[in-house]
Amino acid sequence: MRELTEVQIQLCAALRRLAKAVVVISCAHERRRFAMAATAVSEISIDPPAMLACINRNASIHAPLAASADFCLNILHGSHAEISALCSGKATGEERFAIGNWAESATGIPYLKDAQANIFCRCSSFLTRGSHSIFVGDVFEALQAGEVDPLVYVDGRYTAVRTLAG
């Protein structure tokens, strides 16, 4: 990798301070399953119901998404740090599904059944900028399970949240 510029170093430092929920994005394509932990996930709008995810072009899940595979955004629970680690590079391919209660939707999308929530999307468009693509998904179903207790990544570590007093 070439050396980072001054602005890139500044941005990396600033982004360590941007707390993000950990989401695993999952899909199936040509009889293979893909899963990847992502923090660059955001809602676009409720009307129409739409989400976005920014994915590195080098990630194995990029090609199936670019081929318009439907996908699921699994919002991880506070106890899911190990699943996040597995889906962040500690494992590859099918091994990423070794931990957690993975199921398959009626339309064949793998999803983490014990995630806090699952947001099922139809990939509607994407835009590539440099190293990453922004995938826009039209939401067609969303599920929720268990307590509200999100896994959050900030300052290079996993954290849980607590409600502020007052």
Next chain:
Amino acid sequence: MRELTEVQIQLCAALRRLAKAVVVISCAHERRRFAMAATAVSEISIDPPAMLACINRNASIHAPLAASADFCLNILHGSHAEISALCSGKATGEERFAIGNWAESATGIPYLKDAQANIFCRCSSFLTRGSHSIFVGDVFEALQAGEVDPLVYVDGRYTAVRTLAG
């Protein structure tokens, strides 16, 4: 507002579980300052350094951004819940700058000096989808200040983060 569909209701419920850092996006345009709390903010890539923010088309800051005003993403500190409230609808226009240590960059962008971090962006493109636009910003400077202690919004409330044991 017309009634929400089943999927929209599901998505609203799922999104309450997606913890998000609170960011105030600020800009100046035609001698007026604008600021709005936003949670739909994400990094796109480090190379090139780029960020995105999803903004409702009804928001007052939408027009200046659509006119390509440079903007700043101010990542709020755990103690900034009141600034977030002010910039979320509790105040309008210039009153949103009543609390906090607001300054002006060399190029005239208002920014919150005591935010955890400030990410200065040149608005490079935007894409409108339904009620919202996705603004893509090329980062040209980023600053940080104070402790890492982000303000997080989850389940309709402000929270602070703590590091998970182990």
